[in-house]
Each structure stands twice: as structure tokens, then as C-alpha cells.
Amino acid sequence: MAFQQPDPPSPLTLESEKKLVAQSQQGDQDAFTTLYRNYVQAIYRYCFFRVQDSDQAEDLTADVFLKAVDGLPHYNERGLPFGAWLFRIAHDRVVDFYRKTGRHPVVELKDDFISDDLAPEVSIEITESHDRLYEAISHLTDEQQAVIQFRFMENWSLEDTGYMMNKTANAVKALQHRALQSLQRYFSQRNVGGSDAHP
Numbered sequence: 001m002a003f004q005q006p007d008p009p010s011p012l013t014l015e016s017e018k019k020l021v022a023q024s025q026q027g028d029q030d031a032f033t034t035l036y037r038n039y040v041q042a043i044y045r046y047c048f049f050r051v052q053d054s055d056q057a058e059d060l061t062a063d064v065f066l067k068a069v070d071g072l073p074h075y076n077e078r079g080l081p082f083g084a085w086l087f088r089i090a091h092d093r094v095v096d097f098y099r100k101t102g103r104h105p106v107v108e109l110k111d112d113f114i115s116d117d118l119a120p121e122v123s124i125e126i127t128e129s130h131d132r133l134y135e136a137i138s139h140l141t142d143e144q145q146a147v148i149q150f151r152f153m154e155n156w157s158l159e160d161t162g163y164m165m166n167k168t169a170n171a172v173k174a175l176q177h178r179a180l181q182s183l184q185r186y187f188s189q190r191n192v193g194g195s196d197a198h199p
Contacts (some may be wrong), residue, residue, distance in 0.1 A: 046170045049137050050094045064090045136186045144179035
């Protein structure tokens, strides 16, 4: 996947972002570059999980930041991180992609609970097979995809993830639990660690 780096940056504080956004609105390219670098990987992954095509995800990511540059003069901070605005743009671009191509998003998994912890074979599958993991994540709800991405791929804390999603840390923890159980259900239905059977 593109836009990968060994150590993705941690989310900026709201105060830091406000200052960078204000500087960007005044034409400071370095300030916007800092915002771009802080979010480009996350935006790319957000798009990739939803379209399952790396080239298309790159195009959508570039489009998101072009839209952000165009809309920056009219951007108003309302107590949410700058990334929340970027993810709304990304969501709209993905919706447009499906509308223009005639494709349809993958149907969501139900939030069935199987056990309190992921089965060992599922943990192995998640570690060893990125392709299957990406496919499984594409079946989750939009919020579940986001929480898996932010917590385990961006390595953000519960607090940082809640800050980004405008949720409490406890709400993020509950959402994360449902998402992991849905992933377990997905892999269990496909006999992970067994015959590799598919429905």
C-alpha cells in the first residue's frame, strides 16, 4: 500500500491544529504540509478500505487534499480536529466514486458477539494476511472500520481516537469490541486456520 511509513505521526493537539490551520489559511505552505503529513496515511487507508483498489485510493486521497486546499479559506474550526473535516471530505469522495462507477459498497457484517477475546487462529490470520484483513475490514460498518484503523494501524490511543471520532474513550472501547468481534465472526465463518473454505 502507498503512503506507508514506519512511524506514522501521532495526532496533533487541537490547539496545534488550530494554529497550523490559521497559518495555512494565510498561505503558509509549510503549515499545510505539516497537516498533510499528519493525515495523509490515515486518509489513504480510509479510502483504500472502502474501494479496495490502491490506485483508486491514491487518486481519492489526492482529491481529498485538493478539495481541502480549495475549501480551506471557508473552513471554520468548531471544536473538532481538522482531521474530522478531512474524513468528511473523504467520505463524500468515496460516495461519489460509488455513484459514478455504479459499484456498491460491501454489505456490513452484523455485530454478533462470539466471545470476549479473539480466537488465537484469528489473531494469527490478522497478523499474517494483510489481504484477508483488508477484505474483512471492508465488511465492517464505517465507524468500525475507522476505529480499527485508528487504534491498530495508526496506533492511536483510546483518547486520541475518541478525539478524532468525537466520542468518549469508553464509547471507542465499546465500538472497538464490536468491530473485533465482527472480524472474528468473519474469519470464523471462513474456517480460518482450517480448510480456507469460502461461502
